[in-house]
Amino acid sequence: MGNELPVTVQEIMFGDILNQNGREGRASMRPAIDTEERPFVLIWELTQACDLSCDHCRADAQPAAHPHELTTAEGKKLLEEMRAFGDDQLVVFSGGDPLKRPDLVELVSYGTDIGLNVTLTPSGTVSLTEARLATLQDAGLKRIALSLDGATASTHDAFRGEVGSFDDTIAAAEDASSLGIPLQINTTVCNETLGALPPIRNRIEQLGTVLWSVFFLVPVGRGANLAPISPQMAERVMEWLYEVDLGSSMGVKTTEAPHYRRVALEQGEMDAPGAGGTLGIIAGDGFAFVSHTGNIYPSGFLPLTAGNVREDELLDVYRNADLFERLRDRDELKGKCGACPFRTVCGGSRSRAYAATGNPLESDPLCAYIPPGYQGPLPTSLQQQS
Numbered sequence: 001m002g003n004e005l006p007v008t009v010q011e012i013m014f015g016d017i018l019n020q021n022g023r024e025g026r027a028s029m030r031p032a033i034d035t036e037e038r039p040f041v042l043i044w045e046l047t048q049a050c051d052l053s054c055d056h057c058r059a060d061a062q063p064a065a066h067p068h069e070l071t072t073a074e075g076k077k078l079l080e081e082m083r084a085f086g087d088d089q090l091v092v093f094s095g096g097d098p099l100k101r102p103d104l105v106e107l108v109s110y111g112t113d114i115g116l117n118v119t120l121t122p123s124g125t126v127s128l129t130e131a132r133l134a135t136l137q138d139a140g141l142k143r144i145a146l147s148l149d150g151a152t153a154s155t156h157d158a159f160r161g162e163v164g165s166f167d168d169t170i171a172a173a174e175d176a177s178s179l180g181i182p183l184q185i186n187t188t189v190c191n192e193t194l195g196a197l198p199p200i201r202n203r204i205e206q207l208g209t210v211l212w213s214v215f216f217l218v219p220v221g222r223g224a225n226l227a228p229i230s231p232q233m234a235e236r237v238m239e240w241l242y243e244v245d246l247g248s249s250m251g252v253k254t255t256e257a258p259h260y261r262r263v264a265l266e267q268g269e270m271d272a273p274g275a276g277g278t279l280g281i282i283a284g285d286g287f288a289f290v291s292h293t294g295n296i297y298p299s300g301f302l303p304l305t306a307g308n309v310r311e312d313e314l315l316d317v318y319r320n321a322d323l324f325e326r327l328r329d330r331d332e333l334k335g336k337c338g339a340c341p342f343r344t345v346c347g348g349s350r351s352r353a354y355a356a357t358g359n360p361l362e363s364d365p366l367c368a369y370i371p372p373g374y375q376g377p378l379p380t381s382l383q384q385q386s
Contacts, residue, residue: 035286036328038085039318043092043289043300044078046070046107049100051125051162065100069292072103074310078290079111081314090117092145094300096292097123099132105139112140119143121186124160124169133175144176145184145213151199159192170207177208185209186255189237190217191227197237201244209250214241216257216366218301218351231368231381238263256301256349258282259367262342282347283360284327288318298327301351302360327360335363336378339371356380 033040049065070078082091091111098104099122111118119142122128133144146169150156153166160166176183185204187193197214204212214237217228229237238260245252254260258280281287284298291297294309296317306321318324326332327350330343337348338361348364356365356379365379 033086035281037319038089039288040281040286041090041092042082042085042314043094043287044075044082045094045096045290045292045300046075046098046101046104047096048292050095050097050123051100051127065096066292070294070309072106074294075103075107076110078294078309078314079107079114079116081309082111083114083116084315085318087115088117089115090119092119092121094121095123097125097127099123099125099127105135108136108141109139117142119145121145121147122172123147124165124172125162126164126168128168128172130175130179133172133179133181137179137181141181143182143184143210144172145186146173146176147186147188148173148200148204149188149193149196151196151203155193155196159188173204173207173209182210183208184211184213186213186215188215188217189229189234189257191229194229194233194237197240201248205248205250211251211253212244212248213253213255214257215255216349216352218256218349219355220301220303220351228366231366234366235263235368242267256351257366258346258348259342259364259369261345262367262369265342265345280345280347282327283350284324285347288314288324290314296321298324298360299351301349302354304354304360332361333363334359334361335376336369336371336374337363337367339374339376340369341371342369 047065047069049063051063079091082089093104093107098120101107108118118140120136122144124146148156148169149159150166156166156169157163173183187197187200189197201212216234217226219226219228234257238254238257241252241254241260242263261280283302287299289297289300290309295305296307296309296312296314297303297305304323306323307317330347333343333348337343340346348367350360352366353362353364354360356362363379365381368382370378370382
């Protein structure tokens with residue numbers, strides 16, 4: 001079944017919704033949408049081109065644009081198809097680095113003019129100047145998300161593969177705040193970044209961040225070369241994030257870690273499982289991704305294509321493609337995810353399940369929770385725990 005979720009650009013940029021303290025993410029405060037009919041968020045990867053070589057890069061970005069990436073005209077047609085989902089559809093321009101597209105401002109302006117809420121995830125490079133941010137703001141940009149994966153220049157730059165990236169990112173964050181562009185910070189969680197999370201939190205609060213999006217590594221692209229944390233450590237990190245959320249002026253959410261919602265339920269901050277409808281956004285259920293060449297995926301981290309916008313209508317693929325329909329049906333989930341009482345508010349990372357098993361409906365190997373009375377198979381990551 002589809003999920004009913006709030007839709008407003010002020011709530012969240014993309015990923016797994018959770019923030020129950022009244023700033024961003026309180027589902028009861030907004031009109032609901034039916035995720036059978038429309039996604040909460042659409043991602044368009046404008047280009048694969050990027051000047052960075054980040055360790056975790058899903059896109060395996062390259063310095064030059066792909067020769068077959070969508071043209072400006074094809075991009076505008078895609079934006080019109082995104083608008084067909086309904087008013088105020090949230091769209092994220094990602095990459096690569098979307099700043100590498102010479103028509104970026106034109107696309108932001110066009111999307112805004114036809115009624116989309118357009119947001120941006122640029123790379124932290126010297127090209128992200130205050131002047132460019134101001135031009136994008138004038139074109140209608142609603143929010144910017146920058147990545148920070150270390151609290152110091154040495155750690156962040158090593159992770160991002162570019163000396164100076166930390167300073168460029170901090171400068172862009174300060175410029176965005178001074179211009180009044182809402183600032184989101186994205187941080188990757190893996191063994192390499194684990195110890196940096198507390199000082200990153202302190203640093204980004206000083207920048208006026210409105211939302212901290214914490215991405216729990218999915219081993220795809222270059223990210224397959226990094227070491228994920230254990231399920232038990234993920235549980236501890238989520239418990240800490242929950243405490244950060246309660247005591248911070250900024251919102252906190254997770255990406256590819258929907259079991260963060262279970263942590264909140266267990267803390268008594270949300271209703272019991274099944275109460276008040278379903279909340280979970282996962283790949284294909286409230287979320288869709290269009291690649292730089294037009295392929296349609298449930299998520300950028302789940303490399304199973306359901307069509308291409310050069311041949312297929314995005315709305316039809318989202319609503320009717322077998323892959324998307326199966327991902328929206330929580331009764332299709334296998335293993336302990338299928339037996340879990342929290343499956344409607346969580347659903348597990350379908351991307352991580354696919355990366356681990358080749359089946360996107362299998363159990364999420366990063367979740368430490370074992371349903372009461374469950375006697376079935378466990379992911380390898382949990383077999384020692386049992």
